[in-house]
Amino acid sequence: MTFFVPSHKAPSAPVASNVMPMTTSASVPTASEGAISGDTVTDRLVAANGRYAAAFTDPGMDARPVLRVAVVACMDARLDLHAALGLDLGDCHTIRNAGGVVTDDVIRSLTISQRKLGTRSVVLIHHTGCGLEALTEDFRTELEVEVGQRPAWAVESFRDVDQDVRQSMQRVRTNPFLLHTDDVRGFVFDVKTGLLREVDGA
Ligand SMILES: [Zn+2]
Numbered sequence: 570m571t572f573f574v575p576s577h578k579a580p581s582a583p584v585a586s587n588v589m590p591m592t593t594s595a596s597v598p599t600a601s602e603g604a605i606s607g608d609t610v611t612d613r614l615v616a617a618n619g620r621y622a623a624a625f626t627d628p629g630m631d632a633r634p635v636l637r638v639a640v641v642a643c644m645d646a647r648l649d650l651h652a653a654l655g656l657d658l659g660d661c662h663t664i665r666n667a668g669g670v671v672t673d674d675v676i677r678s679l680t681i682s683q684r685k686l687g688t689r690s691v692v693l694i695h696h697t698g699c700g701l702e703a704l705t706e707d708f709r710t711e712l713e714v715e716v717g718q719r720p721a722w723a724v725e726s727f728r729d730v731d732q733d734v735r736q737s738m739q740r741v742r743t744n745p746f747l748l749h750t751d752d753v754r755g756f757v758f759d760v761k762t763g764l765l766r767e768v769d770g771a
Pocket of ligand 1: 644668669698
């Protein structure tokens with residue numbers, strides 16, 4: 570995820586209402602499109618789903634991931650996990666949050682993934698230019714000052730992405746609820762090149 574970083578993309582040029590811009594299928598409508606159609610972003614997503622469902626055929630899978638792997642990654646919009654890792658529908662569990670940090674809730678998902686849905690391997694993916702590098706735990710104090718309540722959760726900000734990947738690997742490997750902790754590997758995804766770099770977990 571990225572905070573405080575202005576988009577490098579110029580605003581989309583206006584397009585005819587029946588022509589999709591050459592970006593993703595649910596790209597943000599331009600001001601002129603919004604004014605004409607009244608569509609929200611969510612409306613566009615729902616419309617895209619209608620097209621998806623029209624072409625969809627039930628692959629007949631059960632819920633257990635084919636590759637028996639769970640991927641824990643940052644929610645960053647520049648990280649397309651399925652494309653970047655060559656994953657197909659049904660291959661893996663995908664668990665994402667701000668930073669790809671191994672929190673208690675990620676452990677909850679991994680525990681269910683391993684014990685109820687048969688996964689064995691864990692892949693952790695952080696990335697370059699993560700928004701959590703721009704934050705500190707002071708963010709919790711800022712929130713407390715603003716809303717009068719201190720969040721119970723840690724921000725999980727970090728300065729050294731490699732060290733944070735190591736910490737995440739360690740949290741998985743030492744967790745008592747997980748059945749399989751022998752195949753846990755961590756990586757940093759470079760948002761400029763699309764390449765993964767493995768982090769030595771030692
Ligand atoms: Zn991130």
